Amino acid sequence: VKKYTEEIEFERMVRQEFFSNASHELKTPITSIRGYTELLLGGFINDEATSEEFMKRILAETESMTNLINDILLISRLETRDYEIETTEIRMAMLLQDIIKTLEPIAAKQEVELQTVCKPVIVRANKQHLRELLLNLIGNAIKYNKPNGMVYVTITTIGRDLLIEVKDTGIGIPKDSLVRVFERFYRVDKGRSRKVDGTGLGLSIVKHIVNYYGGNITLDSKINVGSTFTVRLPEVKANM
Numbered sequence: 223v224k225k226y227t228e229e230i231e232f233e234r235m236v237r238q239e240f241f242s243n244a245s246h247e248l249k250t251p252i253t254s255i256r257g258y259t260e261l262l263l264g265g266f267i268n269d270e271a272t273s274e275e276f277m278k279r280i281l282a283e284t285e286s287m288t289n290l291i292n293d294i295l296l297i298s299r300l301e302t303r304d305y306e307i308e309t310t311e312i313r314m315a316m317l318l319q320d321i322i323k324t325l326e327p328i329a330a331k332q333e334v335e336l337q338t339v340c341k342p343v344i345v346r347a348n349k350q351h352l353r354e355l356l357l358n359l360i361g362n363a364i365k366y367n368k369p370n371g372m373v374y375v376t377i378t379t380i381g382r383d384l385l386i387e388v389k390d391t392g393i394g395i396p397k398d399s400l401v402r403v404f405e406r407f408y409r410v411d412k413g414r415s416r417k418v419d420g421t422g423l424g425l426s427i428v429k430h431i432v433n434y435y436g437g438n439i440t441l442d443s444k445i446n447v448g449s450t451f452t453v454r455l456p457e458v459k460a461n462m
C-alpha cells in the first residue's frame with residue numbers, strides 16, 4: 223500500500239511539473255505577442271520599418287508556440303496509445319535525404335558539416351515518428367556543435383532491427399545530465415542552451431518514440447569532444 227501511495231504521489235508531481243513548465247513556456251511568447259500588439263495598436267510606432275519588424279516578431283512567436291503545442295500533442299498521443307497509429311513502408315535513404323535537405327541550411331549557417339551513410343533498407347513504421355526522431359537527433363547534433371564541427375549519421379540493420387547512430391563533434395553533455403536530457407523540458411545549463419532555440423522536449427519525444435517500438439536509446443558523451451546517440455528499433459525491417 224505504501225509503495226502504491228508513493229507511486230501516485232510521484233506521478234502527481236511529474237504531472238504538476240509538466241503543467242507548470244508547459245504553462246511557463248507558453249506564457250513567454252504570449253507575453254511578447256501582447257507587448258508588440260499593444261505597441262502597434264497604441265500608435266507609438268510611426269515608421270514602417272519598425273512596425274514590420276514587430277509583426278515579424280509576432281509571427282516568429284506564434285510559430286514557436288505552434289511548435290511547442292505540436293510537441294506536447296505528440297508526446298500525449300504516444301503516452302495514451304489509444305488511437306490508431308498508421309504504419310507504412312518507409313525507404314530510409316529517402317527519408318534521411320529529405321531530412322538532410324531540411325537541416326542543411328541550418329548546418330551551413332553554423333558551419334557544421336553533415337556526413338551520412340545509409341543502408342538501402344525499407345522499414346514498416348509510422349513516418350512521422352521516424353521523421354521526428356531523426357529531425358531531433360540530427361538537429362541537436364547541429365545545434366550543440368562548434369564551428370567546423372562534424373555530424374555523422376549512420377543507418378544500418380542488425381537482423382530485422384534498425385540501428386540509427388548520430389554522432390557529433392560538439393560541446394558534449396556533462397555526466398550528471400546524461401540521463402536527465404531525456405526528461406520533458408530539461409535543458410543542460412539553461413544559460414548555455416538559452417542561446418539555442420528549443421523547448422527541451424526534443425529528446426523526450428525521441429525517447430517516447432523509441433519506447434513505443436519497444437526499442438532502446440543510448441547516449442555516450444564527453445564534454446568538448448562530442449556526443450553519440452544510438453537508437454535500436456526492433457523488428458521494423460519490412461519483409462521484402
Ligand code: ADP
Pocket residue numbers: 358362363366367390392393394395403408409410411415419420421422423424425426449
Ligand atoms: P532542446 O534542444 O529543445 O533544448 P532536447 O530535449 O532536444 O531539447 O535536449 C535537451 C538538452 O540536452 C538540450 O537543451 C541540450 O542542453 C542537451 N543536448 C541535446 N543534444 C545534445 C548534443 N548533441 N550535444 C550536446 N548537448 C545536447
